[in-house]
Amino acid sequence: MTANVLVNGGQSVDESLLWDRGLAYGDGVFETAVAYKGRIAFFERHWQRFLSGCERLALPLLARSCLEEDIARLLVGRDGERHIIKWMYTRGSGGRGYKPPPLVTPRRIVMVTPYDSGYYRGLAEAGVHVRYGHGCLARHARLAGIKHMSRLEQVLARQEWCDESIYDSLLFDGEGMLVEAVMCNVFLRWCGTWYTPLLHHCGVKGVMRDVAIALARDMGVVVRQEESMRGRVEESEEMFLTNAVIGIVPVVRCGDKALSIGETTRLLQGALAQEFS
Secondary structure, three states, X not given: OOOOXXXXXXXOOOHHHHOEHHHHHOOEEEEEEXXXXXXXXXXXXXXHHHHHHHHHOOOOOOOHHXXXXXHHHHOOOOOOOOEEEEEEEEOOEOOOOOOOOOOOOOEEEEEEEEOOHHHHHHHHHHXXXXXXXXXXXXXXXXXXXXXXXXXXXXXXXXXXXXXXXXXXXXXXXXXXXXXXXXXXXXXXXXXXXXXXXXXXXXXXXXXXXXXXXXXXXXXXXXXXXXXXXXXXXXXXXXXXXXXXXXXXXXXXXXXXXXXXOOHHHHHHHHXXXXXXX
């Protein structure tokens, strides 16, 4: 399809990108991971969630070898440092309208960016502050768990604060149940028991979330996956955040409440360091 197009006032642009359904509708999935010594941490877990997202959105499957070759090319000469790898996979270019074209050619985009080891190490050691978000996340079981490219809810939630002392914001659904933070999954200890949201209505089932649950199980610590209302969150005794980039980071203040960094959090951080060293 051809069109008369201006992008920032100019016309020098690959027109096929203008019709990409990922750009137009968020019609795609993505993954963000950490690479070290030429390999992706917990790659198999990322790959399985990626496949789940493709299946849920009925995207043509990507050959694993193609992705691995792209990643390997980007990591040439970067073996000694950690980097952040992000890959996006869209339905590709199509015409106007929401209905996907009968024949599609998916588009994959793989990028590498630096990993600030000092910054993330500081978060893990000192802990972070979180706030309570004002908006709520919509329940949509078909999209729950996967990392789809339509992230406007998170964009709006991140616009709510400018205070640099706050790292993230806790998000609840329309029923008042804790779902996640803007960028992370959430774990909390309440009445001596650890909980993390079930995420069967909405939210992202993070790779590091699953890793933390598995590490806790190996340590004999049970993490219950169930819904938690705000009252439980406010009464929590300990809390930490997880995602593939930050790992496991303790929360030392939630809203106006100070929290301590407990032994379990530190043991999990140590176990994670041994898993990916």
